[in-house]
Amino acid sequence: MRKGKSLIGLALIVVGMVFVSIPLYHEWQQTKGVSALEGALASLEVDPLHGSSQELTTEWTQEELEEVKTLEIPSIELEQYVLGETTEENLALALTQINPNQAPEDGNFSIAGHRGYRGDRHFRQLSNVSDGDEVRLTADGKTYVYEVNSISIVDPTQTDVLDDSDDPEITLITCTLSGEQRLIVKGVLVEIIEEAQAV
Missing domain, CATH: 1.20.5 (Single alpha-helices involved in coiled-coils or other helix-helix interfaces)
Known part of the structure; x- marks a missing residue:
């Protein structure tokens, strides 16, 4: 016993x-x-001068690396890479762009990310974002500055949040704590800063 x-x-x-x-x-x-x-x-x-680069000995191609963007949300101290395609492997590593080959100034630029297990990884702190917060997406020598104007919780089947729009906007998507719904943070483009201006 x-x-x-x-x-x-x-x-x-x-x-x-x-x-x-x-x-x-x-x-x-x-x-x-x-x-x-x-x-x-x-x-x-x-x-x-020649447009060439060092020979890459990584699992990523040069094209994939050139598509990597960075996303910053100062209010929650988030700074993460955004990979150019949404796959399970990419989502496990970083944030991902939902529509490949879309430019940030074209319609609804959507980014997905896991909540992460702990700390500040992925979109773990996204629920702490507020209306009016700044979201900065850096790509191709430009920083796109968005202002958050909508925060909502939707069901996973509610995919209309990804629909394109006439005006440039950003949509950030992650799971809720329960995993049963999705947290959606949207922002409107308010400024584009060229790299020379940002220095």
């Missing part, structure tokens, strides 16, 4: 350790992937 209780206790400890280690493993994988991405981006030094 006593031996049986000891085995049950030991089994519960092992199960608990497995549950604790799963998010830590995912976080380690994500950190490792981001480090590799940063290294690949650092190696992408284009020669302005």
Whole structure:
């Protein structure tokens, strides 16, 4: 009887350790992937005279690396990479652009991201954004500045939030804490800053 209780206790400890280690493993994988991405981006030094770059020895192509954008939301201290295509692999690593090849000034520029397991990774703090907050998307030597004008919770089937618009806007999407619905943050484009101006 006593031996049986000891085995049950030991089994519960092992199960608990497995549950604790799963998010830590995912976080380690994500950190490792981001480090590799940063290294690949650092190696992408284009020669302005010849338009060539160093030979890449990464899992990303030069074209994929050139499509990487950055998203900043100062109010929640968010600064994340945005990869050019939404895939499971890319979502595990960073934020992703929903419509590939879309320019930020063209219609509804939508970005998806997981909530993340802990800390400030991915869109974990997106629910703390408020109306009027600034969202900055940097791509191709320009920074697109948006002002948040709408925050809502929708069902996963409500895909009209991704519909294109006549005016340039941004849509940020992540899961709610329960995972059953989606948090949608929208903003309107208020300014485009050229790289020379930003310095």
